Amino acid sequence: MTMQGLLWDAAADKLSLDEFAVPTASAGEVVIKVAYAGICGTDLHIMNKEYPAGDRLILGHEFSGVITEVGDGVTQFKVGDRVCVDPCFICGSCRHCSRGRINFCHRGHLQHLRNSVGARRNGGFANFCALPTGHVHKLHDDVTLLHGALVEPISCIQRGWENLGTPPSDSRVLVLGAGYIGGYRDVTISEPAEGRRELAMGMGLGFQAVHPDKIKARFADGHVEDVGYDVIIDCSGYPPAVEEAFNWLRCGATFLQFGCCPIESKITINPFQIYAKELRIVGCLTNPYTMPTTINGLVRGMSGSYLSDFSRLGIKMFRLQEYQEAIAQLKKGEISKALFDLQD
Structure with a gap:
């Protein structure tokens, strides 16, 4: 079984739509059928070679979807769960993690984002994505998959306001x-x-x-x-x-x-x-501990008001095959955000 995904090839300096085998869940992992994925400014930096990333991988770190497979040892998720993704890798044992400053993880962000979703391992600009459960968060029943794709960037905004x-x-x-x-x-x-x-x-x-x-x-x-x-x-x-x-x-x-x-x-x-x-x-570096409160607080609270009209916010939907137009409109400043709709 195959899927489509947007592959960044640094050596070729090219983003392209390619065919891939659908991933399977290893122990401690889940497979997510991606519903919506957003293009971040960091993705544009990666393509401009201004941000550390792998040489060849599927981009995309802001996304939501439904779990279709769970690996051995996974008990906190089940098939059918609606989820969103925190792309950040943490080791859980370095001096920063032990002090609760996980965004400074010695083996994560400060080591060029090792294992970071969409920067060091394959991300959500594809039909499916396999991830360790530490990257995955269940969505509240009141939060749609569409709004779930905005949880990660809004959780970073929440961190910014906390630091301010x-x-x-x-x-x-x-x-x-x-x-x-x-x-x-x-x-x-x-x-x-x-x-x-x-x-x-x-x-x-x-x-x-x-x-x-x-x-x-x-x-x-x-x-x-x-x-x-x-x-x-x-x-x-x-x-x-x-x-x-x-x-x-x-x-x-x-x-x-x-x-x-x-x-x-x-x-x-x-x-x-x-x-x-x-x-x-x-x-303001990423979003330590703000994903759960963003899901249950900001995004849930704003879904019926501020986030109810995407056109007013300048958020535009694209199919994955329209990636070149999505990127072009972002660079021209015609829209504030581009989201890929990967639902069938």
């Missing part, structure tokens, strides 16, 4: 890069793509979505304490934008690096600003 803390409610917030997230009231989104600006403005959240040039113009005519920001969240992963944004921070401000920049990229910032303004710089 609780800025005062009157904080002026700037988000670099328009996606499908929300937050405070005085929020500006800096986004060069007109299509994504229109999507952000159409969400009805009361946010402003402007071209980066308009942000720069604010600072040409005003002092940073008057026109600057208390919180800046980078979702773009674009180093020049990150570097420039440090000049827009008010005293006591927080900068959250949420977007994944190319692994070898560098920026230059003024350390005197960090000292004199008492700036807080925060990173």
Whole structure:
């Protein structure tokens, strides 16, 4: 029995739709029939060779589906269970895992994501995927398979907000890069793509979505304490934008690096600003312990409201065979998210 999947071949510098044998479940594994899978910015970084990944594998780490086979020793799952996937590998025994800081796993993320789904082992851009049970989470009955494919990216967003803390409610917030997230009231989104600006403005959240040039113009005519920001969240992963944004921070401000920049990229910032303004710089690496709460909290709670209209969020559905068009629309900024529908 065969299936289709999107194969990344680093040597050939090519993503292609190929035929594969359907995987089987080894001991401690399950096989998932993939229902929906999302394209992440990390997938684009992998294809640009800006992010560590295997040389030849099926991509895709944001997906949901139904279990069709369980391997020996698996007792917590059964055939027919509706599930989503956490792509992160952890060893469970290094100094970071023993302290509950699993996103810093010495043998996982800090060792080039060994065994990470869709980066080091075959992922969800295929009809079926075999995974160890540690990567798998059951979906709540109120969470659809469609919304299940958004659990992983939303769990990362939840981690970002946890790391950000609780800025005062009157904080002026700037988000670099328009996606499908929300937050405070005085929020500006800096986004060069007109299509994504229109999507952000159409969400009805009361946010402003402007071209980066308009942000720069604010600072040409005003002092940073008057026109600057208390919180800046980078979702773009674009180093020049990150570097420039440090000049827009008010005293006591927080900068959250949420977007994944190319692994070898560098920026230059003024350390005197960090000292004199008492700036807080925060990173956000993956989603430690946020998958269960995202399934039962955020995604379940938003499924009938914020996540009910994908078109308003700029999320577009594609068949697996339409992968080239999906990637092209993402790169052009015409959509905020692309999801593959792999259901029969």
